Amino acid sequence: MEETEGKKLKEKLFNKKENGWLSVDSEKEKIIFKFSDEYIYFLNKGKTERECCSFTRKMLEENGFKCICEYESLKPGDKVYYINREKSVYAAIIGNKELEDGVNVIGAHIDSPRLDLKPNPLYEEGEFAYFKTHYYGGIKKYQWTVIPLALHGVIVKTNGEKVEINIGENEEDPIFTITDLLPHLAQEQMERKLKDGVKGEELNLLIGSIPFNDKEVNEKVKLNILSILNRKYGIVEADFLSSELEIVPAFKARSLGLDGSMVAGYGQDDRVCAYTAIRALLDIKVPEKTAVCILSDKEEIGSVGNTGMESLVFDYFISEILNKTGKNRPDLIRKVFCNSRMLSSDVDAGFDPIYANVSDTKNAGYLGKGIALVKYTGARGKSGASDANAEFVAEIRNMMEENKIPYQLTELGKVDIGGGGTIAYILANKGVDVIDCGVPVLSMHAPYEVTSKFDIYCAYETYKAFWN
Ligand code: MN
């Protein structure tokens, strides 16, 4: 074929968005697949924020990180972390430059949509025992019925003793489920709007059916369940009052597709960015600017509370670094933030051809086309958005292009179709330059979410490049 002038000009001027797999040779494919296997292992080990937190702490400690409380003073190259109430993590590698020149932050979140047990969860009805639940985060409720579910979390007794619960992950464990109506009798239910197809108060977890064998008592099935729990964990019904028990899908994260190109698993929003960020942090050399990684909690319900990004615990962590590098003075932390940069690493909505009509195809994030940079989120006229400055976007583009990492600039859905947000605005409010930057996901917030292994590896490479 002849190279016409138009062809040459098009090659030079058009912004190409190629399928990333086309650039992957068999050697790179092996690296990508191996990395994804390790990520799948992480997903299966960390189904709650607490589990992700303790898994991350282990990864950090095995790689020379220590609690910041163990350091009297800090110098370049020191690796520190701070765990906030077992639910969020801040980690840093002290850089060669002063903190007041700014730090490079990557922030993801490790909480995911799920069903929490209510404070008084246990009841008996129709000779079945159930747990009542209250959903956490934005879910489509009908997706949580008729699938195998596991119970994870902690029960804290009044004497402070903490019982860790994890039922439904091992092959020999029982699982739980939420029943749904048979189609034969669902005529009325099928007339409901999809959002009410299954209602919040119908999300009751089936947990038992054998009655306690004593004619003299009522609520025999409930009694039998409590007696099992008492034998196994030494708890009584009132101990549920001080528990945090989460119901999550019991199925395992797996490789998806005949070509094995994707990962299917629960909680990829946002553990895909959390895992790739931590892995990147373990693999960088002593950076010029201090590298900071945040794995935050409560993002799915608005980043509130003392383990959410809105809390000042992160500021405390940075203050402690300033104190221990011997450089602190009043209000210096504000200067640190104003000179800092951040990748708010959270997932993006992947373009789904089955539901193509919600996306602007020219601005959607595509699986397999690299990490998605989202300049702004928000809804209806960018309301609530942290809109990244063009100068900062150019800086990040330059970094991506120098490191030959594929990326796409995307927007979440068509205008006025919906919207969303991340932790980006919280750091931006402190003066940090922030852009959202994450992996596109299909079926986001569903019990089983889908990502591309190509994008997962791109995220890891991006985060490494950003800190280096
Ligand atoms: Mn998210």
Ligand code: MN
């Ligand atoms: Mn989310």
